[in-house]
Amino acid sequence: MRHLFTITLITFALVLTGCGSSESSDATSSSSTTVDRTVTLHPKKNLLKYKETEFTVAPGETIKLVFENTATSPSMLHNVVVLNTEPKKEVLWRVGEAGVAAGEDQEYVPDDEAVLTATPMADPGETVSVTFTVPEEPGAYGYLCTFPGHYVSMYGTMHVRTDPST
Template sequence: MQHNLVITKPGKKDIVGKAADKMAADPNAATLNYVPQMSDVLFATPILNPDETYSLKFTAPSKPGEYPFICTFPGHWRIMQGVMIVK
């Protein structure tokens, strides 16, 4: 099964996840890696297949807070999620 990693702005997980749900009906969604094109998305990986790896290098946000991360592959974001804490 395929997966990705999308880091969102604080408090925006549900908005990004629901936007990803709507993308599932779009025939071009896979070419966008199921990542909604919106300012609430801070960082994202491409879709990865099993046994593939990807390094995501970024500068952590300067503002302290809890930054949610989710998998936006269709049907995944409600279960596949976590939080990056910036202090």
């Protein structure tokens, strides 16, 4: 009986040691990137539009862009693809069409020079995010959903200003 107690105690200690080491490695890796600001976007109900069609950040900031897919229709899969160019229709549509061609395996994110970063695809009820550094150049930068057909009406503008409160 005493032998069984000792084995149980040793097993418990090993389990605790194993759990402790994985937790500390997760904490170390997540603290390596300092986020200056978190920006959260949502879809506009079950429409092919973002609820927030613009947001403002400062040049060079590290942003955590969160997308909360609050849509309820099963067909409302969305992502957020941030561009390193102005939100001109021809660029938005080119990236959107290239996203369709990239397909589901690439989460509809094309290998295009205009793409700065992208969130993963989010099912209804799911929240996804991406952390990135804002371009140093002030100006207007586009973002869009590249799920097939959504790019035609689901887009917005990231304003980069030295004083993001204006």
